[in-house]
Amino acid sequence: MPQLTPVDYAVPFFILLILIEVAWARRRAPASYEARDTLSSLAMGLGSTVAGALAAGLITAAAFTLYQFRLVDIGWAWWAWIACFVLDDFNYYWAHRTGHRVRWFWASHVNHHSSQHYNLSTALRQTWTGFPALSFLFRIWPVLIGFHPGMIATVGAVNLVYQFWIHTEAVRRMPRWFEAVMNTPSHHRVHHAVNPVYLDRNYAGVFIVWDRLFGSFQPEIDGVRIHYGIIRQLGSFNLFHTAFHEWIAMASDVRRAPWRAKLGYLVREPGWTHDNSRDTSDTIRARWQAMQGPGVDS
Template sequence: MFDEAPSFSPTEYAVPAFVLLILIEVMWAWKRRSESYEPRDTLTSLMFGLGSTVAGALFGSAVIAVFFWAYDYRLFDLGEQWWLVWWAWPLCFVLDDLKYYWVHRAGHRIRWFWASHVNHHSSQHYNLSTALRQSWTGSFTPGFLFGLPLVLAGFHPVMLAIAGGFNLIYQFWIHTEAIDRMPRWFEVVMNTPSHHRVHHATNPRYLDRNYAGVFIIWDKMFGTFQQEMKQERIRYGIVKQLGSFNLLWAVFHEWIGLFRDLWHAPWRYKLLYLLREPGWTHDGSRETSDMIRRRWLKEQDRTTPQPVVENNAIADPDQAA
């Protein structure tokens, strides 16, 4: 039934363009912002990309098998030549991007997912090579479950894989400081370098914001959008920086921390360490992103000058009764 179905990977064709764009950005950084690139950091990012490709080839087949199994139980059928149903492609792309928003949000709010996703945020630099920091261990999280509703809705697994590939290609170019802002109409709807810089920031204001892949409208709809503030310099990376360019430590450090917490935690808290947000502890010894933001907001309230009212009088006579 599926012998004639297309099965190419869009990202494979995009690799030469990725390399060319990185070289162009390196030349830009050499002249304009040399701190954007650090040789050891860039090498680590490149090794991340290579390793994630190998890991996907080794472990991704299990997820593919689950999707093809679920497809036999689909509620709607696009027909045997599903790839010729033109309207299904844009619909699939939009719905897959909505799926990406939620799986990405889970990647920041559930520590089991974060142990894999933290790889992408581990660099303290923000450039196109950072986009290559893809996880090696994504197949060891249940993130694939977010895609099952689309399979059951009748979208073929190959169609979803192609849509996901184009989604990934789009996200490559937004990992840059070389582009300030896009036209206003574009910034309103689409994810952009400005929006995604916020997502990679460790500033309390920016933590766990802008999860979008292609369409920033999801963040605006679900209350996780934050505009980039020109007056606040962005600090990239993770709250507790790696402090190392060791590739294996960068890949597995959060898994090691998670297993350590699971080993030492009382039995009644073990599942919570797996499913609660990063930074959560049963004794409050560490901070979550929400706790960091609340503390920052309190500090802002204390340092913000308040209007002076003398003798309970209104200072502005125009406002007097």
């Protein structure tokens, strides 16, 4: 019988919290939930669980294969758990940032951003294609240092569980000290926004300090209405379109591009074209800044 993970134990609490938020939304923010959108998010989450289960054995085998070449045996001491958790969150930051800045990885990650609503069900809208995208490589390399694959898998699951609660509009701000160190609903709303000032900001998983350190932090601006989703909205609740639309679009671009530009459609930022016929997040932000005038804080 497969061993349960922290995510498995958390699922009943996820469902309970979604039901509580639905009740809150009916009275305070009825536009927060839309039935077809919520069903899409839940179905994407179910599909992601199935895809993850199918790939788990291969990822585990890869991790244990690399573990044979570890530098040291770190073991299971309490400090090793803390170090592993912090290192994994650091790795998550760079995996997530790459997922927004390299189209190959964006093709896998984009479906998480495809909802135009922001609620706890959005947290469950996860990728079906993380394994073929090779995203797991960002997270398993610490086995080469000496962290056990089981420890890395456990802290990664705890990281994922933490991120569930930040997908909500029901919580406005946490205490200032908490907002300074931890990822919060306010910080993550920014991340899911398509407003030019917010594009490609706040990649953190648990600790927002990574964004502060590496220049990608943007606070939520009071009074600015957030628009959620992606630059080119899906316009459909079809699950297969949600899961695979960017892979299909990327393959089409590679097929039609001149040979000198084909690789760019895989490794450049989303929206990049060899003829500058589309916008990237950088060009959208730059145009917005120019319209705002000098001295605008992006």
